[in-house]
Amino acid sequence: MSDANKSGACMANSGDMGVTNDAGEVFTGDGTHTHDGLIVTDGAILPCSLGANPFATITALAERSLDLYAQRKQLTINTKENKLLDLFGSPEHPKYRRKSCAEECHMRVEEREEEEEIYHAHKSITSARRLKDGGFGFTEVMSGYIHRLHNDSSKLNDHIDDYELAARTAKSMCETARFFLSVQAFNTRSVVNDPKHSANLTGTFSCPTLEGSPFMVRRGNFNLFLVDTKAPGTRNLTYDFDMFGTNERRLHFHGYKVVDSSVALSPAQFWRSTSTLYVHITERPKGIQGKGGEDEEYCPKGKVIAQGIMRIQPQDFLSEILTLSPTGSSIFNKMKSVANFMTFFTRKSMSLFLAPLTPLQYPSPAYTGFVNHTPHTKSYKIKARDGVVTSLHMWKPTNTSVEAKNLFMVPGASVDHQIFALPTIRMNAVNYFRRAGYRVFIPVHRIGVLMVAQDNWTTFDARLDLLACLEFIRKRYPYAEPVQDDDEEREPEPIYTITHCMGSVAFAAGLLDGTIPAKWIKGVTCSQVFMNPIWNYMNMIKVLALPIPADRLYRFFAGNWFSCSTGENDSYVQKALNELLRFMPDERKEICNNATCHRISLVFARCWNHRNLNEATHRQIDRFFGGVNMTLLHLLMKQGSEGHVISNGPLYERLDTPENVRKLRGIPFLLFVGGDNAVLSPESTERTYEVLTDAFGTRKDDGIEYRRRVVPDYGHLDCWMGRNAWKDVYPFVLHEVDRVVRGPKYKFKPPNDEFKVLMDSGELLAQ
Structure with missing residues (x-):
């Protein structure tokens, strides 16, 4: 007994x-x-x-x-009797308590979520049993430092530096955190083949600085090597779950490990990436389901209350390996499950670890990720003085509460209006300036994405296209409302101009040689360069270090036209070039396998920090680039090595002479450059700033006439095409445009439109 x-x-x-x-x-x-x-x-x-x-x-x-x-x-x-107890249903005699309508609604939402979670878990289990498929499971322990935020901001600072700062702060304040999670996949085959690569999470999370700790985790989501749509060539290991505190507090935990090209051929960096979890914890808003749809990208909803970093220690990792256990109806199914999982894990890991050796990514015929189609209101054919016909696109302002003003935006070489009206980001530059009350004009000049670009046109020739566009705008849109009578004579308002890269150089050539009258221009914002192009060191090596100039070498083997795009059916010369470009030297974190990206880097140098582009932009970068003729390339090489804007050959006259610079008097300039620009040296804008201030001083009428800005963590084109350019670049450009066009006392008030909703909800950060 x-x-x-x-x-x-x-x-x-x-x-x-x-x-x-x-x-x-x-x-x-x-x-x-x-x-x-x-x-x-x-x-x-x-x-x-x-x-x-x-x-x-x-x-x-x-x-x-x-x-x-x-x-x-x-x-x-x-004392009323209960009937037969239903463990999955509501009580026969629920506790009586008067609830408000909001509380009852919130309770019903939570009950529906609970039922849905149980249903999906039950469905996964029964499906695996029916198909006799094996699964796997393991237990993971991670610890670290999570800082409780005390500000009132509900917006997440989703940058690695912000997580590191929060973790250092938490460590200094002894704000420790730890979780013990069990990962269970009921069907290995579905985990391997499903794009989400999802498994279930249960366990506990403790962080003494959070009220309600320790928390219970039930039926969370673990995603293994999930494609990160916010950065090209990046995979994330994500942890998403609601957790329930001892005081009935419900919080949402989101953590992710970032595995990108920085791990290429570096075992130490691979370990750091797969063992470091970036965490933020949010209050769970009432009435909002926490997990979203299957195809919905994670977007933080609710106030962010904590942020930090957790890591797995080597001894905990060893324990995790030992807890890896298969499930299945037989020994064979268990062995098959383990083999499938290990094959999947190894394949995904090696594709990142051996990134320089993976198959090249060629242009795709399918359009994917075009989330912001921005059609122009009108399009015009513009004929220059020499007879060359180009295009001018116009977008009407969407904000009618302020007076419409004209804004002329000039793209660079080998690109067109799409760098400003990019369809793969939720808010592009055209959206941003239209909602500020500007009528946007963007030319597609003769060195852009046009068939005529294959002729031997240069930046010096393109100034004629810009002149023709300005003449048309002044004639058709001299004021807030367009003029119907083409013969009406009136003095139009000067036009504010934003120029980028070689579009800036072409515009500088037109102003300096007098082709474009300076009185037509209200002010200029120059992106990366204006009249003193100076190549960065990699481009200088191509120009000065090679025994044969790169343009002559390419012309000999492949002809006069270099296309930035390519394909699997390209010529053998182009295919060989594509394979050689795999090994073009660059930082490890900038390695990718996109053939078009490599070709762009060859002719112009790397045009962006990859982490600033989203996956859709980088995957389809071929749709936004054309090519370059060797005559133009030769002139660009000469200008960038000498540091001056010059005319066409054979004279190659320097245009930024003191006499020509005096023509720029009275035009306010904002010069900005990406701090990580690999195309042009930051000295390009610095030298122009010095020339202007030496010639005219820094102030006019008690206001600063010339400004220069370096944008940290940005490269070249990502200043316009970056997924977060809407908050890092566009605002200070708009501030300068408003200051010059509408006056220094004017302050832009964002309209209540769809973009404000995206900003306030944090969805723009999730793109």
């Missing part, structure tokens, strides 16, 4: 002798005071042995404790 609790347990007269009183109430200390409502009803509290299976005694003890509590609180116990 066996028995239980031979010596009894913790019932006593006071806290210094035991834990509970005769009613099962837990003492607060050594005296007789007890915690209100904290009652132990198990027979283990009796200070004597009850024998084996003392159901009646334990039941009587529990009833007595609750009866005493009810009498003391003057509560009435409902």
Whole structure:
């Protein structure tokens, strides 16, 4: 015979002798005071042995404790009988409490979510059983530092530096965190083949600085090597779950490990990437489902209350490996499950670790990720003085609460209007300036994405296209409203101009040689360069270090036209070039396998920090680039090596002479450059700034006439095409445009439109 609790347990007269009183109430200390409502009803509290299976005694003890509590609180116990208990349904006699409509609605939402979670888990289990598929599971322990945020901002600073700062702050304040999670995949085949690569999470999370800790985790999501749409060539290991605190507090945990090209051929970096989890924790808003749809990208909803970093220690990783266990109906299924999982994990890991050796990514015929189609309002054919016909696109302002003003935006070489009206980001530059009340004009000049670009045109020739466009705008749109009568004579308002890269150089050539009258221009924002192009060191190597100039070498082997795009059916010369470009030297974190990206880097140098482009932009970069003729390339090489804007050959006259610079008097300039620009040296804008300030001083009418800015963590084209350019670049450009066009006292008030909703909700950060 066996028995239980031979010596009894913790019932006593006071806290210094035991834990509970005769009613099962837990003492607060050594005296007789007890915690209100904290009652132990198990027979283990009796200070004597009850024998084996003392159901009646334990039941009587529990009833007595609750009866005493009810009498003391003057509560009435409902004695109606229950029917057969349904563990998955609602109680037969639910607790009566008057609830507000909002509380009832919130409760119904939570019940639906709970039912949906249980349904999906049950469906996964039954499906695996029916198909007799094997699964796998393992347990993971991670620890680190998570800082509780005390500001009122609900917006997430989703940058690695922000997580590191929060972790350092948490470490200094001893804000530790730890989780113990079990990962369970019921069907290995679905995990391997499903794009989400999802498994279930259960466990616990503790962080003493968060009220309600420790938290219970149930039915969360673990995604293995999930494609990161916010950065090209990047895979994430994500942890998403709601967690429930001891005080009924419900928070949402989102963590991700970033595995990108920085791990290429570096075992140490691969370990750091796969063992570092960037975490933020949010309050879960009432009435909002936390997981979203299957195809919905994660977007933080609710106030961000904590942020930091957690890591797995080597000893914990070893324990995790030892806990890896397969499931299945037979030994064969278990072995197959392990083999499939390890093959999948190895394949995904090696594709990142051996990134320089993976197959090249060629242009895709399918359009994917075009989330922001920005059609122009009107398009015009513009004929220059020399007879060359180009295009001019116009977008009407969407903000009618302010007076419409003209804005002329000039793209660079080998690109067109799409760098400003990019369809693969949720808010592009055209959207941004239209909502500020500007009528946007963008030319596609003769060195852009046009068939005529294959002729031997240069930046010096393109100034004629810009002149023709300005003449058309001044004639058709001289003021807020367009002019219907083409013959009407009136003095148009000067036009503010934003220029980028070689579009800036072409515009500088037109202003300096007098082709474009300076009085037509209200002000200029120059992106990366204006009249002093200076190549960065990689481009200088191509120009000066090679025994044969690159343009002559390419012309000899492949002709006069270099296309930035390519394909699997390209010529053998182009295919060989594509393979050689794999090994073009660059930082490890900038390695990719996009053939078009490599070709762009060859002719112009790397035009972006890859982390600033989203996957859709980088995957389809061929749609936004044309090519370059060797005559133009030769002129660009000469200008960039000498540091001056010059005319066509054979004279190659320098245009930025002191006499020509004097023509720029009275035009305000904003010069900005990406701090990581690999195409042009930051000295390009610095030298122009010095020339202008030396010639005209820094101020006019008590205002700053010339400004220069370096944008940290940005390269060249990502200043316009970057997924976060809407918050890092566009605002200071708009501020300068407004200052010059509408006056220094003007302050832009964002309209209540779809973009404001995207900004406020944080969805723009999730693109």
